[in-house]
Amino acid sequence: MINLKFIIAFLLVTSVVFSQNGDSKTVTVQIENIKNTKGQLVVGLYSNPESFLKTPQKGEIINIEGKVATVLFKNVSLGIYAISLFHDENNNEKLDTNFMGIPKESFACSNNATGFMGPPKWEDAKFEVKDNLTVKIKF
Numbered sequence: 001m002i003n004l005k006f007i008i009a010f011l012l013v014t015s016v017v018f019s020q021n022g023d024s025k026t027v028t029v030q031i032e033n034i035k036n037t038k039g040q041l042v043v044g045l046y047s048n049p050e051s052f053l054k055t056p057q058k059g060e061i062i063n064i065e066g067k068v069a070t071v072l073f074k075n076v077s078l079g080i081y082a083i084s085l086f087h088d089e090n091n092n093e094k095l096d097t098n099f100m101g102i103p104k105e106s107f108a109c110s111n112n113a114t115g116f117m118g119p120p121k122w123e124d125a126k127f128e129v130k131d132n133l134t135v136k137i138k139f
Contacts, residue, residue, distance in 0.1 A: 023078050028134040029071040031085065035106060035139065037064045039089035043071045046082045049122035053084055061093065082125035083110040083135060106139045 029043060040063055044056030051057070060071045064087075086095045086107040096104045113124035127135065 024075045025078065025129050026132045027073040027076050027081070027083075027129060028132075029073070029083055029085075030134060030136045031069045031071070031108070031139070032067070032136065033139045034064055034067050034069060034087065036089075037066065039087060039091050040064060041069055041071070041085055042088050042093060042095075043083065043085040045073045045076070046084065046122075047079060049126075052082055052122045052125070053119055056084075057081075061088075076129055078129055080126050080128055081110075082113075082122055082127065083137065084108070084120070084125070085137065087139065108137045108139050110135050110137060112138055 027045065031041060034041070040061050043060045043062070045058040046052045047057040058073050060073070062069060062071060084107065086103070087105050088094070089105055090096065095107060098104055109120045109125040110127055111125050113120040115121065
């Protein structure tokens with residue numbers, strides 16, 4: 001006779017596996033034109049305009065090994081997102097600016113959005129995740 005605990009455990013495991021496969025996607029970020037291999041790249045995935053450039057939903061810090069780098073954000077829910085990143089040449093995990101607030105380190109956003117007299121806007125950087133996706137960003 002089949003053990004009741006075995007049946008319950010089997011149902012729990014299969015429900016978890018199927019629930020994770022449904023609306024979870026991978027966003028691959030391909031970063032191009034990195035000017036040197038000093039320091040690291042700090043990459044953030046943002047899920048709404050209020051947190052954009054402040055608090056990422058997901059973040060990665062990676063070492064630089066050439067002029068191109070790749071970051072994977074796994075288990076991303078369907079929706080609207082934006083990406084920002086900067087080249088942290090001195091490894092202090094912050095975007096260094098001059099006395100006027102102008103960045104001294106390279107930075108970029110999804111859709112290669114740039115700001116005019118200020119940081120890039122959410123509307124210019126946003127994109128939709130409907131499936132696995134590759135986002136190319138150039139410095």
